[in-house]
Structures are given as structure tokens and as C-alpha cells.
Amino acid sequence: MNLQWSSPVPCIRTGRVAHKRLDSDDQPLAKCARLSAESGDSPGLLGTSPGSPVSPVPVTVPATHQGPSRIGPFLLLPLADREGMHSALNTDTGDELVCKVFDMGVYQEKIRAYGVLPAHKNVAGIRDIVLGERKAYVFLDKDFGDMHTLVKGCRRLDEEQASRLFRQVALAVAHCHQNGIVLGDLKLRKFVFADEKRTQVRLESLEDCRVLEDPRDDSMSDTHGCPAYVSPEILSGSAPYSGKMADMWSLGVMLYTMLVGRYPFHDPDPATLFSKIRRGQCCVPEGLTPKAKCLLQSLLRKDPWERLTASELLAHPWFHRPRSPQEVALGEQEVSLAEQTVPSFDVEEDDDLFC
Known part of the structure; x- marks a missing residue:
């Protein structure tokens, strides 16, 4: 159900x-040009237009x-x-x-x-x-590729692998929030691998973040971000909104995409897509564990104040799973490459799924 x-x-x-x-x-x-969501490009499924901002920006022609x-x-x-x-x-x-x-x-x-x-x-x-x-x-x-590319290649991740990687994402976001930094425009491409085995994750850069003048006040009003990851309150224009809680919505989109292999909200028409996000209604598919469903439901909530904070996210029981014998022997820092293999499953080929 x-x-x-x-x-x-x-x-x-x-x-x-x-x-x-x-x-x-x-x-x-x-430097590659960025596209505007209002130029007719739809964010679609994973990878269709990952860098598209909500607010229009000039499109520059790259040098030859x-x-x-x-x-x-x-x-x-x-x-x-x-x-x-x-x-x-x-x-x-x-x-x-x-x-x-x-x-x-x-x-x-x-x-x-x-x-x-x-x-x-x-x-x-x-x-x-x-x-x-x-x-x-x-x-x-130097890094060894980003998480968007990993998910695109695997179609989706099993929960054990997703838990290891997403916990590191959550650690990075919690560290930033605790030190008065709101990330904004969070997405899978922003997280890269620090090792060839693709077990160690780090935030790629801080160039697009917002340093809070008052760490206790994260009120924001700008509407810049990737359409697939942007929160309902940003699209509704009900400024000001909590920058930290908007980050938590984006984390929910990231986790959904890692586990399911597609964005939680999709429509070829940008206006319909944004309408779906504003309503904040998302179906959690079957096949996930109850803890994974609970975590997704705790992040993808329309009301920002009902979402988990970054510190609460790290305490969620989905992360507290028993380690495999291999992990116990090698430690989380040296997970074997074989353990990174995602089980195969039947999926209908769709050229628009991962652009």
C-alpha cells in the first residue's frame, strides 16, 4: 500500500x-551555461536538468x-x-x-x-x-566522481549502501547548520567521493551557501535552487522561510532518489511539477523497509516545522543498523569494493530516466 x-x-x-x-x-x-526553469526546460527525472535554478539567470555562451x-x-x-x-x-x-x-x-x-x-x-x-x-x-x-553519477549508473542503491553514504551527507549538513551555515541548492551533485572505492563522501564546496549573520535566525527570502530539490515553501513564495528546514526537504529528495532511482516529484510541464511540490504530496513506493519509509516521511513534509532537523536526522534508527562481518573486520573507512555492488533488478528502459 x-x-x-x-x-x-x-x-x-x-x-x-x-x-x-x-x-x-x-x-x-x-564555464557551462545554466538554464532557467522558465525557459521551457523540465527538470524531469534524475539528471534531466540538475543545475536549473528556479529564478531566471542570464544564459552565457561558453568560450570555444x-x-x-x-x-x-x-x-x-x-x-x-x-x-x-x-x-x-x-x-x-x-x-x-x-x-x-x-x-x-x-x-x-x-x-x-x-x-x-x-x-x-x-x-x-x-x-x-x-x-x-x-x-x-x-x-x-581531487575527488572520484559525484553521487548523482553513482545513482544514475546504479539506477538505485540498496538500503545498506544508501545508509552508509547518506549518513555522511547528513553529518556534513549538520556540521554546517551547527556553525551558522545554510547550504541551499542541495542536490546529489554537490556530494563527491574522496576515495576510489566510493565509500567516503564529502560536500564538494561551500560556494553557494549562506553564512548567517545571526546563527539563531535562518530566515531567507531568495528563491534560487534546483527545481527537483526545492521545497514547497520556497515555491509558494511565502517568504521568509527557514533556510535550514529547506535544506532538510532537499535531503529528503536526495534520499528518495538514492533509494528509488527517480525524483519524488516529476512532470514534463514545469508548472504542474511545481504545483505538485507546493502540495507536498509524495507517495513512498513499496519495497522499502518501514524505517526507510518513516525517515522519508519525516523529511518530505509540507510543513517545514514538522521535518526533522539535521541533528534529529542523525539520531534516526534507520542509520543504526548492524554492520556486516566485512565492515566489522575492515571498518567503515575500508569497505570493500565488492560491497558497493548494487543488486540487479528488472526495470523498464527509459531514455528520459537518466539524462
Whole structure:
């Protein structure tokens, strides 16, 4: 039986990171354009338009230059499947990193949260910064793909694997919330793997987050975000809304997508899609354990104040599952690659399912 419910820029501190200054930039790097939800593109099922914001933004034409660039000691190459990201090789040390490029006028605000948030293993940290005349190049640890790509490839995750990965996501969000940072625009693409075995998860960056001036007041009014993950209160325009509770709705969408293999709300017509989200009515499919259903129902609630907080989420019994003998022997940090295999199941092929 399907279950339904109706209401269910200050001084930047970068630690040991030194800001290196270049006399001039090399040729500017290309950045992929983002689409507007009002331009006729539907967010569809998983992957159709993962970066689409709710509010319109100008669409820029990427530069034609797609080859390597040299910035100081770094060789940069745009990553075709990661908007605004570049692989980076430090030719002096051999270190492999990733790089984000910002205009000089905004880069300090973009990295502000790194100076506020204490270090955490599930949140990326800045490794280096190189300043040019027009651009700032921010270098972070190399990753091994994002969670969106994992779910897209597996179609869905079994609950044991999903629990291990989603708990790390929740730890990152709880750490940010406890330190006065609202993430906003949360989605699977924002979380990447720190190891080749794809067992260690971290938040890819903090560039789109909001640093609260008063940690006790997370009231917000902006409507920027990915349509598939945006909360009902943001779409309804009933500002102000709680930024932290909007993050918790997005976490519910992430977990649903991991377990089911598609977004909880879908319609080819954006207006109908947004209407469904505003109503906050979502069917939890059969095949999930009662604890998993309970957790989804506790996050995907129309009333923000009925949703779990990040700390309450971590206390949910779905996470407290007995470890397998292999996990006991190896520890959660060294789960074997074989354990990452998702059991096969029959599914109708749909070209629009994972774009």
C-alpha cells in the first residue's frame, strides 16, 4: 500500500592556504551555461536538468577554448561533466587537485564560509588559491566522481549502501547548520567521493551557501535552487522561510532518489511539477523497509516545522543498523569494493530516466 501525507565580506581566514598572485591570467576558462526553469526546460527525472535554478539567470555562451591552460604551477583542463570545475595538476609537486575559477570581484564572498566553518572530514577544504588580474583560482582536493553519477549508473542503491553514504551527507549538513551555515541548492551533485572505492563522501564546496549573520535566525527570502530539490515553501513564495528546514526537504529528495532511482516529484510541464511540490504530496513506493519509509516521511513534509532537523536526522534508527562481518573486520573507512555492488533488478528502459 502506498503511503501519502498532506502535511507531513569579512576577513577571509584560509588557514595555511597562501594566496599566490599572478601578473596576468592565461586565456579565461570556459564555464557551462545554466538554464532557467522558465525557459521551457523540465527538470524531469534524475539528471534531466540538475543545475536549473528556479529564478531566471542570464544564459552565457561558453568560450570555444577547451584545451589545457597553465595557471602558475598548475595545468588545468575543463571537466566536461562538471560545470565550472577543472582538473588540476601541480607540475612542481605532482599533486592532482580540482579547481574552481571565480571573478576577482566575487571570489572572497564565494570562499567566505571556509573561514567560518571548522574543518570536517565530510566537507571539502581549500588547498591553494592563485590570484590573477581578473580571476581567482581556488584549488580543492581531487575527488572520484559525484553521487548523482553513482545513482544514475546504479539506477538505485540498496538500503545498506544508501545508509552508509547518506549518513555522511547528513553529518556534513549538520556540521554546517551547527556553525551558522545554510547550504541551499542541495542536490546529489554537490556530494563527491574522496576515495576510489566510493565509500567516503564529502560536500564538494561551500560556494553557494549562506553564512548567517545571526546563527539563531535562518530566515531567507531568495528563491534560487534546483527545481527537483526545492521545497514547497520556497515555491509558494511565502517568504521568509527557514533556510535550514529547506535544506532538510532537499535531503529528503536526495534520499528518495538514492533509494528509488527517480525524483519524488516529476512532470514534463514545469508548472504542474511545481504545483505538485507546493502540495507536498509524495507517495513512498513499496519495497522499502518501514524505517526507510518513516525517515522519508519525516523529511518530505509540507510543513517545514514538522521535518526533522539535521541533528534529529542523525539520531534516526534507520542509520543504526548492524554492520556486516566485512565492515566489522575492515571498518567503515575500508569497505570493500565488492560491497558497493548494487543488486540487479528488472526495470523498464527509459531514455528520459537518466539524462
